[in-house]
Amino acid sequence: MLLGMLWSVPVWSTPWEQFDSPSEGESESIGTYNNGCLVGGESLPLAGKGYQVMRSYRGRYYGHPDMIQFLTDLSQQANKLALGQLLVGDIAMPRGGRFSSGHASHQTGLDADIWLKVVDQPLSEDELIDVQPLPMVHLKQYKINKKNWGESQALMIQLAAADERVARIFVHPVIKEQLCAREWTERDWLRKVRPWWGHYYHFHVRLNCPAGDSSCKEQAAPPEGDGCGAELASWKPKPKSEQKPKKKVVKAKKKVPPPPPAQCLVLLEGSGKKDG
Template sequence: MQSPTNQAIESIGSYANGCLEGANALPLTGKGYQVVRSERKRYFAHSDTIHFIQDLAISSEKDLNKQLLIADMSLPQGGRFSHGHSSHQTGLDVDIWLRLLTTPLTKKELKKPYSISLVDKPTTTIKEQYWQPEHFELIKMAAKDERVARIFVNSAIKEKLCEEESKNTEWLRKVRPWWGHSAHMHVRLNCPKENKNCINQAEPPEGDGCGHEAQSWRLNPTPQKKRASAPVMPKQCSEMLNALN
């Protein structure tokens, strides 16, 4: 599907099995951010996600003097990607690269953008030459936003955040370790209250997830791949697709 539906905006189903009515497109450039790899047409989302990105980018530019690079969001009508993600289906997920810039990319640079991994894979430790105080502040800023349900980062990044937070660690509960995610943070928003067909993920476990919980990911550095059949599409998503055919 190349364009959003004309219906009222609504996130339907779960993050990994759903769709998106009436999606909004994030402008490819804005105050404090740029969209990368726009040819993939993965810059659509729920309006809550659009506003979150714009707010975060403005704060990042103002408070951190850093420009953001926005990667995958959702397709024009949500649903499954052909490759790359199992989630991002309801317009409530966004990948934000951890390559932070002081000036925007040029048009030439935008044609071949690249990300930067903050984690040394063989040692599963932070690459200190790339880690910046602004990484800590940006992730904390996003986690403290009440619209945010979770932020997925590499376990080494989670441990680094735990190490650097010396006061209130409550916000770290939202920051969850996950395989990969060494070059970007994956931000997931809560379902909009008015979207009754949207299914929230369960609350994160109690506590800040630091210490043994974060360190335990080092014992299982790669995910165990399981074969699973595709879940049954929510009825509302099937109806949306059938109406277009």
């Protein structure tokens, strides 16, 4: 009965946000990226060599140890290549689970947002509280913002996508176009870079399920090829003359998400809640 009651909390006040510490036990990602949880998560230190965590007051800087190690490795590699300071956004909450806002995924500690805003020097604590995004795309014109997009952003994405731990990287379709247009010595990594709306000022890294995490559900692999042909072209908005008349939209009822795996519901009974 208790488990059912816990999950009856409306999605806009998700019960996963009541915890300020990870659960005990061996680290494990459970369920799918958009319906799961995290056992034995780790926190990413708020600052390290080549990176800083933004908006730490949100408490979204926890992840599976594989993700924490990946971010540490990536920042050190970027630092060696002088690509700038990594600004790390949301990873996951202490026990994973569903956010009340911002993401449908990021639930298993295997997703992380990295901003494309390049800074050469660490930001102050005050600046990190409310960092403003730097758009890489002129959204209405569906074209790259040449003033903001450059070599550092392209190489950062390439560096991340080439890592064998990475399953996917989500970017705005226009950013994918820019990457496709370059002459790379090796192009296999482009297969992992997937177009998705909203990712015009950051890129979203998704790792493969960790070895041995039998309850972690992998996403189907991306289609073969570099994804730079007809698939990418299909994202481009059609001219108004070719657009079909918009149908009257009936406001749909807010969907209630499915309950997470039973192994996740158990985590909601544990200690470590913010109120003590």
